[in-house]
Amino acid sequence: MGAKVLLDLLGGVALLLWGLHMVHSGIVRAFGSRIRRFLSLVLQNRYRAFAAGVGVTAILQSSTATALMLSSFTASGLVGLVPALAVLLGANVGTTLIVQLLSFDSSVFSPVLLICGVAAFKRGTRTIVKDMGRVAVGLGLMLLSLHLLLDSLAPAENAPGARQLFAALTGEPVLALLIGTLMAWLAHSSVATILLTMSLSAANFVSPVPALALVLGANLGSSINPLMETGSANPAHRRLPVGNLINRIAGCVLFLPLLDPVARLIQAIDPNPVRLAADFHALFNVVMALLFIVPLQRFARMLERLLPDVKSGNDLSIPLYLGESINDTPSVALACAARETLRMGDIVDSMLDQAMTAILMNDRKLVTEVSQKDNAVDGLHEAVKLYVINVTHGPLDEVEARRALEVLSLAINLEHIGDIIDKNLMELANKKIKRQLHFSAEGARELQEFHRVVRDHLRLAMSIFLSGDLKSARLLLKEKARVREMEFAASENHIARLKEGRIDSMETSTLHIDILRDLKRIHSHVCSAAYAALKSAGELDRAPQQPAPRWVNPQQPFTVHDSDAVLQGKTRA
Structure with missing residues (x-):
């Protein structure tokens, strides 16, 4: 029984990740060049950049993708560090929109999206129609996966062994934070980890405080991927992902001691256990954006001192003979x-x-x-x-x-x-x-x-x-x-x-x-x-x-x- 539940749970998570991948790849294929061009044009000040980050990430449904795109811009000198950091603050808020949308019961839309998506992908004569069909199929799979996750957890709800296992894993907030970090890093997605947390909360496998700790870990884990995927040897090219990681760590340090009162406050406003994780995810990212958006200039100068620009002799794109003559x-x-x-x-x-x-x-x-x-x-x-x-x-x-x-x-x-x-x-x-x-x-x-x-x-x-x-x-x-x-x-x-x-x-x-x-x-x-x-x-x-x-x-x-x-x-x- 336990092995089947675990297998069904892993299958539901895999389906959720595949749905996210299809949505992201469909959007990038349809609008990727326009999104890059839009980002390069609007990054004039931190507030416009913040709004752009919210919108772009809500479309891409991946703050990791936005971070990697911006890292390439800042590495080539096309975008300044301050507006790029502002975009990432907006990107972190943008991830909350899709989580908020999926926190409501939208299972009825899953078959509709799947049918329309498959029809558009198979019968569409234009490339953009096929790409949007891919997006619709991805959204349908995400909704279907959430339904499967709840159905998979239902038989184990009354199994004492399963409850004891989850209680042991998430009993300490710090341990739950580390588990959430590992899950988000492996999945390359904070959204998938938070949606899984919502399913566990709905089945009463995790209590409110560990659920919020898992959300903290999801936000921290998603900031590690862009840092690890920045392959340049120049420390300056890592300023943006390091800045985002510092923001996430500061948020964890700030919120970890306050999880219990924050959980009671959110439950008083919205007692639905499914929406607890979604509401806290939104609160966390909005608060961290407000805290960092004003001193962003000084934060950028600190990153520039911490990670100086070091030219590598192995970088073929760096001119060798264009001096000051x-x-x-x-x-x-x-x-x-x-x-x-x-x-x-x-x-x-x-x-x-x-x-x-x-x-x-x-x-x-x-x-x-x-x-x-x-x-x-x-x-x-x-x-x-x-x-x-x-x-x-x-x-x-x-x-x-x-x-x-x-x-x-x-x-x-x-x-x-x-x-x-x-x-x-x-x-x-x-x-x-x-x-x-x-x-x-x-x-x-x-x-x-x-x-x-x-x-x-x-x-x-x-x-x-x-x-x-x-x-x-x-x-x-x-x-x-x-x-x-x-x-x-x-x-x-x-x-x-x-x-x-x-x-x-x-x-x-x-x-x-x-x-x-x-x-x-x-x-x-x-x-x-x-x-x-x-x-x-x-x-x-x-x-x-x-x-x-x-x-x-x-x-x-x-x-x-x-x-x-x-x-x-x-x-x-």
Whole structure:
């Protein structure tokens, strides 16, 4: 009897966690980019940030997800620490809304949500309809799991052994707090732990004070996950999760001695044992938000002193050569920018090498590494771009202006190459890995040869950018025709294998053609370095003469409109 009750209880908890996961993943798929954009726009002051945290977490139904999203923003410098902390205070309050909603008897809505969700997911023609169907199914499963938890606990309500076990586990408030902390940490969700506590309270397995201690533990445990999942070695990147953890610990220290009078107060207002945990969860988070929202500036300064910004030499996204030479000689500053751009080229070259290995060997680990390197390339591109634009605020002669354009052009093209590798080639690699497909021996050799030529030309382009060698630039442009012929020949050979009925070629046909297309796109970006060198030497004078960049003439200053044209790749090199 006891084993069956325990098994049913674990099954109900698992169903609850899966429902939470479906709701969260459905919301992120439907509105994830909009939520990120919304957060980046509204974080102007702590009070607006607090309100945004309440709303976003009420939608996502996970303060952990909000914390992880904000941690990435603060780590990249997009969001200040004070508004980010305010969002987390709001996120903690936002988790109380879903708990309050589920504390009422809403079991009648479970089958309705499940039916509507399955219909939308199966029959929906638009992606957002399918995603909202996923959300509806998740909510239905959550409500169903609560019903199952109550039904599972009902047979054990009169079993003295079960009551003694729960009484022993939750008899001491400190022990109950630790159990709640462990449960929330394992489940990655304070909501799931509090809903389980509500079910135990409804079945009279835990008395009011231990129930409130479990809620305290749930709030504490949910703040540990973002801290453990912050993988950066830089202590500054842990300021936000540490700040949230300090808030939770302070709340536990404040409320733990007051659990008995607080329980009596809540029961006097609302005697329903199911809503006891939900009401205390809301009270706890509102009080802690009020206590921390005003001194948030001083709290942030304390965290900055406690966790200083330490740059790691292993972080590829940190510029190494962009010093303070902007205010000195522009030619020196542009040389620094060129060195950083060459470093970008080295990273992109390693990405291109790993990409083909990941595709051919079905190596999922390499796919992840390539994606991480693309993030580093994006960061370096942003740093080089802003650095060169700052250099152009002063007067430049024509040679320096042309060099600035060359640096910007190459940095932009390298960033585009990184995106093609990450967003296109690695997506194809994931499809191949998921389906466990393999190229034919001939097809693999053709892809490897095409990849080798593109990679050799990337290295040649870096050499042209560094030396301005015109002979190499002419050679690189002539190679464009050979690359087109190689792509055409590889496609013809692939079609011939399809006509022969080769199973491995049929299974990988789309992947094969798409990889050739993406490698050719990469080669087009590679060739931009040759155009820049030949243009500087006057060998492309048959093209319409371009006026000198406006920053060459101090009397005709470089404007934001001009910078937009450069950054969007509209300026010819």
